[in-house]
Amino acid sequence: MTDRLPHVLRSDAASNRARILExxxxxxxxxxxxxxxxEVARRAGVGPATLYRHFPTKQALVTxxxxxxxxxxxxxxxxxCADPDPWHGLCSVIEKICALHARDRGFTEAFMSTFPNAADVTADRAYTVKAVTELALxxxxxxxxxxxxxxxxxxxLMLMANRGIHASTPSSRxxxxRRFAGFVxxxxxxxxxHSPLPPATSMNR
Structure with missing residues (x-):
């Protein structure tokens, strides 16, 4: 029984961590x-102490x-960037980046926020900006x-405007x-x- 206890504890810890992230x-x-x-802890069904044991700061949790x-x-x-047609590649980046950020409002905020101790976020953002700059040139x-x-x-500016889209359902957002990216x-x-834009949708659906 005692031989199995560390494994059980590790499994519980992994389960708690997964629920917190979800x-x-x-x-x-x-x-x-x-x-x-x-509120994150409450939604995950764990106590605040458990949450902070896995993620000592909100910055760590967001990252x-x-x-x-x-x-x-x-x-x-x-x-x-790998597209041989740089204009087509840039359009693809704009469309897909807008779609990615539309799905996750928090991701847009995380991407644009300054997290001085989050090396991964800072490095990824710097890489993205540098690569898109070269593609745009x-x-x-x-x-x-x-x-x-x-x-x-x-x-x-584009990401901030895209983040401002409010709709009642994920599909409407x-x-x-997609339509906003077409305008951009x-x-x-x-x-x-002035090629045809993606179809409009009711923001109340």
Whole structure:
């Protein structure tokens, strides 16, 4: 019996950690990063002491909760940069980044926040900005991107506007984000072609 006790404790700790991360992702994605740590603990079904034992600070919890989204964001940028057509690659990055951030309001806040002790978040954000900057320069050199589009300023502006989309359901928010990305792409073209935008959706559905 005593030989099994450490394994049971480790299993319980892993289960608690998984529940905390699931609760944090759910709450942060829906409401942003202002959700109190005690509410995360309550949602996870653990005590505050257990939460703080796994994540001593909210910064640590946010970093771990959105680690998958950070990796996905980096993969989106890598695929866009690998596209032999830099304009097509940039459009793909804008569309997919907006979609990713529309799914997770908290991720947008985490991406744009300054976490001085979160090396992973800082490094991933710096990598993303640098890669998109280089991609945008190539798109501008190809003659497709208007020369006054600024990185990172306009990239952050785009993410802030995308974060401001409010809808009653995730599917409506995703549809609105696709349309917003379509507007952005047309606005930053050197010679706008005004191709059809993604369909509009009722923000109340």
């Amino acid at each position: 609760a944090a992702r759910t709450l942060f994605s829906a409401r942003g990063l202002d959700v109190p740590m005690r 771990e909760a959105f680690a998958d989204q950070m990796r996905e964001c980096r993969a989106i940028v890598d695929r866009g 190539r798109a501008e050199e190809s003659g497709r991107l208007r020369p006054d589009f600024l990185i990172p300023d306009d990239l952050i 995703a549809a609105a984000s 792409i047309q606005m930053i073209q050197a010679s706008p072609q």
